[in-house]
Amino acid sequence: MKIKRTLHTEQTEFQKLEVVETEEFGNMLFLDGMVMTSQKDEFVYHEMMAHVPLFTHPKPEYVLVVGGGDGGVIREVLKHPSVKKVTLAEIDGKVIEYSKKYLPEIAGKLDDPRVEVKVGDGFMHIAQSENQYDCIMVDSTEPVGPAVNLFTKGFYAGISKALKEDGVFVAQTDNPWFKADLIKNVYHDVKEIFPITRLYTANIPTYPSGLWTFTIGSKKYDPIEVSDDRFFDLDSKYYTKEIHKAAFALPKFVSEIIK
Amino acid sequence: MKIKRTLHTEQTEFQKLEVVETEEFGNMLFLDGMVMTSQKDEFVYHEMMAHVPLFTHPKPEYVLVVGGGDGGVIREVLKHPSVKKVTLAEIDGKVIEYSKKYLPEIAGKLDDPRVEVKVGDGFMHIAQSENQYDCIMVDSTEPVGPAVNLFTKGFYAGISKALKEDGVFVAQTDNPWFKADLIKNVYHDVKEIFPITRLYTANIPTYPSGLWTFTIGSKKYDPIEVSDDRFFDLDSKYYTKEIHKAAFALPKFVSEIIK
Numbered sequence: 001m002k003i004k005r006t007l008h009t010e011q012t013e014f015q016k017l018e019v020v021e022t023e024e025f026g027n028m029l030f031l032d033g034m035v036m037t038s039q040k041d042e043f044v045y046h047e048m049m050a051h052v053p054l055f056t057h058p059k060p061e062y063v064l065v066v067g068g069g070d071g072g073v074i075r076e077v078l079k080h081p082s083v084k085k086v087t088l089a090e091i092d093g094k095v096i097e098y099s100k101k102y103l104p105e106i107a108g109k110l111d112d113p114r115v116e117v118k119v120g121d122g123f124m125h126i127a128q129s130e131n132q133y134d135c136i137m138v139d140s141t142e143p144v145g146p147a148v149n150l151f152t153k154g155f156y157a158g159i160s161k162a163l164k165e166d167g168v169f170v171a172q173t174d175n176p177w178f179k180a181d182l183i184k185n186v187y188h189d190v191k192e193i194f195p196i197t198r199l200y201t202a203n204i205p206t207y208p209s210g211l212w213t214f215t216i217g218s219k220k221y222d223p224i225e226v227s228d229d230r231f232f233d234l235d236s237k238y239y240t241k242e243i244h245k246a247a248f249a250l251p252k253f254v255s256e257i258i259k
Numbered sequence: 260m261k262i263k264r265t266l267h268t269e270q271t272e273f274q275k276l277e278v279v280e281t282e283e284f285g286n287m288l289f290l291d292g293m294v295m296t297s298q299k300d301e302f303v304y305h306e307m308m309a310h311v312p313l314f315t316h317p318k319p320e321y322v323l324v325v326g327g328g329d330g331g332v333i334r335e336v337l338k339h340p341s342v343k344k345v346t347l348a349e350i351d352g353k354v355i356e357y358s359k360k361y362l363p364e365i366a367g368k369l370d371d372p373r374v375e376v377k378v379g380d381g382f383m384h385i386a387q388s389e390n391q392y393d394c395i396m397v398d399s400t401e402p403v404g405p406a407v408n409l410f411t412k413g414f415y416a417g418i419s420k421a422l423k424e425d426g427v428f429v430a431q432t433d434n435p436w437f438k439a440d441l442i443k444n445v446y447h448d449v450k451e452i453f454p455i456t457r458l459y460t461a462n463i464p465t466y467p468s469g470l471w472t473f474t475i476g477s478k479k480y481d482p483i484e485v486s487d488d489r490f491f492d493l494d495s496k497y498y499t500k501e502i503h504k505a506a507f508a509l510p511k512f513v514s515e516i517i518k
Contacts, residue, residue, distance in 0.1 A: 024437070041436070044510070177300070177464055178283070203462055203470040203510070205436055210469015211462040242508040249505030251303070251462070251497040 001025055001206070007102050012094040014146045019102045025206055027102050029070060031095070032145050037070050038206045042106055045172070045212065047239040048202040048247065050076030053135045053168045053216060054083075055231060055244060056223040060134040063087070064162070066122035066150065068139030069095030071107035077137075078109055079234055087116045087133075089125040091146050123149040129162035136163060138171035143182070151182070153189045156217065160193050166220040173199070176254045177209035187258040190217040198223050199258055200247035202238070213254070224248045260284055260465070266361050271353040273405045278361045284465055286361050288329060290354070291404050296329050297465045301365055304431070304471065306498040307461040307506065309335035312394045312427045312475060313342075314490060314503060315482040319393040322346070323421070325381035325409065327398030328354030330366035336396075337368055338493055345374055348381040350405050382408040388421035395422060397430035402441070410441070412448045415476065419452050425479040432458070435513045436468035446517040449476040457482050458517055459506035461497070472513070483507045 002023040009018045018030040026039030037045065050073050054060050061084045065073050069090035077086045088110070090096055096117065099107035110117060118125060122138075136159050143151040150171070159169050173179075173186050183199070191197040194217030204212045216223050224245065231241040261282040268277045277289040285298030296304065309332050313319050320343045324332050328349035336345045347369070349355055355376065358366035369376060377384060381397075395418050402410035409430070418428050432438075432445050442458070450456040453476030463471045475482050483504065490500040 201462075203460075203468075205468040205470065209462075209464040211464065237512045238510040240508070240511050240514075243510060246505035246508030249499070249501040251502060252499050253496045255499075 008098055010094065012092050014092045015141075017092070017094055017098060019098055028206070029095075029099065029103060031141050034141055035206045036141070037072060037103065037106060039103065039105070041205050042072050043237045044202050044204050045207075046072035046076050046106075047236050048200075049073050049137050049139060049170060049172065049214060051234065051236070051239045052200060052214065052223055052244055052247065053137065053170045054080050055226055055241075056216070056218060056221045057134050057166070057168050058221070058230065061085070062133050064089065064125075064129070064133045064136045066126065066136065066138045066140065067091075067147070068137065070099040070103060071096070071110040073137050073139050074112075074115055075106065075109040078112055078114060083114065085114055085116060087118060089118050089120060089122040091119070091121050093119040123155060123158070126155065126158040126162050131161075131164055133163050134167055136167070136169040138169065140172065142174060151186060153192070156190050156193050159217070160219070163219065168216065168218040168221060168223075170214050170216045173213045173215045175207065175209040175211055176213055176251075176257055177211065180257045183213055183215070184257050186215050190215055194218055196220075196222050198248060199250060199254070201250065201254070202247060260287075267357055269353065271351050273351045274400075276351070276353055276357060278357055287465070288354075288358065288362060290400050293400055294465045295400070296331060296362065296365060298362065298364070300464050301331050302496045303461050303463050304466075305331035305335050305365075306495050307459075308332050308396050308398060308429060308431065308473060310493065310495070310498045311459060311473065311482060311503055311506065312396065312429045313339050314485055314500075315475070315477060315480045316393050316425070316427050317480070317489065320344070321392050323348065323384075323388070323392045323395045325385065325395065325397045325399065326350075326406070327396065329358040329362060330355070330369040332396050332398050333374055334365065334368040337371055337373060342373065347374065347376045348384040349376070349378060350380050352378040382414060382417070385414065385417040385421050390420075390423055392422050393426055395426070395428040397428065399431065401433060410445060412451065415449050415452050418476070419478070422478060427475065427477040427480060427482075429473050429475045432472045432474045434466065434468040434470055435472060435510075435516055436470065439516045442472055442474070443516050445474050449474055453477055455479075455481050457507060458509060458513070460509065460513070461506060
């Protein structure tokens with residue numbers, strides 16, 4: 001992609017943060033050199049991370065987003081009328097600050113009264129939570145820098161404890177073309193802790209390979225068995241109930257990764 | 260992608276042909292600067308172009324591939340035991356020659372006795388054919404250079420004539436992120452000629468945006484209504500019967516392109 005200009009760059013307490021303006025994808029946020037989000041295609045990641053677990057749960061009221069300081073997942077979560085409160089646990093306040101400044105259509109809902117923003121360590125927040133959330137979304141970077149702890153079995157065990165008895169969680173788990181080992185490891189770790197474990201995909205042009213995976217751990221509800229009447233119309237650009245189901249049909253080489 | 264070295268480059272009678280060796284994707288073929296295929300991800304395009312129409316037709320015997328001189332679609336077509344003969348109409352003999360040399364695992368099946376290779380204009384070949392084929396695959400470049408004629412209503416009318424009364428055809432129709440107009444135009448042109456018109460997608464990392472579309476025109480059989488017992492096990496890396504069905508579930512912004 002062609003970069004027109006750099007809008008902001010700084011080494012925060014946790015990572016290198018850059019916001020650039022690009023020709024094809026509008027403004028883009030990078031952390032430690034990895035694409036986090038772009039104005040053009042952000043809706044795919046945010047919709048697919050939020051709506052798949054939220055429609056899996058019959059009545060999500062309390063939701064936690066770990067990471068996700070750009071606010072995109074929060075924006076989607078708030079489209080579910082059952083949600084009473086959504087907590088953001090973002091370690092790096094600068095991500096929130098510069099997302100509000102340069103990606104306002106993504107971060108704008110962080111000021112909604114149903115949102116509680118906690119700037120702090122998501123791992124610690126999870127460790128201190130018990131039987132509290134219906135859904136937890138882990139919207140992290142790759143397992144480097146501040147996100148290393150978010151790809152451990154201990155973290156998934158903490159998530160299980162932080163969820164209510166019928167809770168659902170989802171994590172972004174990178175791409176199957178170049179990160180098969182990561183997907184495999186997370187899948188098997190999650191499977192040891194959650195009775196229902198599923199992998200699904202979405203097309204995200206600005207992410208490596210364009211094919212992204214998400215791993216769901218669920219205590220009770222199976223995301224591939226959501227009955228048709230449970231879906232309601234939603235203001236979306238990617239997600240539909242058909243896409244919800246189709247996203248779990250894996251290319252053969254992807255299903256072989258998690259065999 | 261990082262290019263390790265250029266293996267071949269020449270201006271053929273029709274286009275600029277380049278074969279390069281890359282770090283992440285192995286050997287890659289470019290025509291007029293556009294990625295045609297790579298050793299690492301070629302299976303997605305070739306499987307999805309061949310198997311979706313071939314499983315849509317209950318007994319494909321005579322198959323035509325327009326373009327596709329790299330031989331990848333042909334390789335997949337030959338996996339269907341009902342196929343008696345597959346004809347390749349490739350305008351540029353150099354594509355065949357250098358694919359055999361540098362992409363042997365893709366082009367290797369061009370020497371199969373069931374394959375007839377015709378080096379010549381696919382548009383003319385179609386114009387001279389009548390009631391001859393069960394399936395036609397249009398494996399072309401973008402509508403620039405030699406492929407311009409392959410994106411016209413006259414061409415689709417010719418395909419309809421070249422197909423038998425229950426024939427199926429498929430064409431690659433680029434990506435919905437940057438080529439929405441192309442998809443829309445082809446879809447509506449095909450819909451004027453074929454009673455059943457469908458769009459489906461596949462993830463192809465080396466193609467722009469990573470999300471590729473294919474447009475099917477069918478005289479009798481609906482690709483989304485293939486009964487489960489019609490699928491048989493196939494040596495594939497991407498295609499499965501679940502993927503066949505899921506590929507027709509379009510992201511909302513894609514379904515809006517063809518509304």
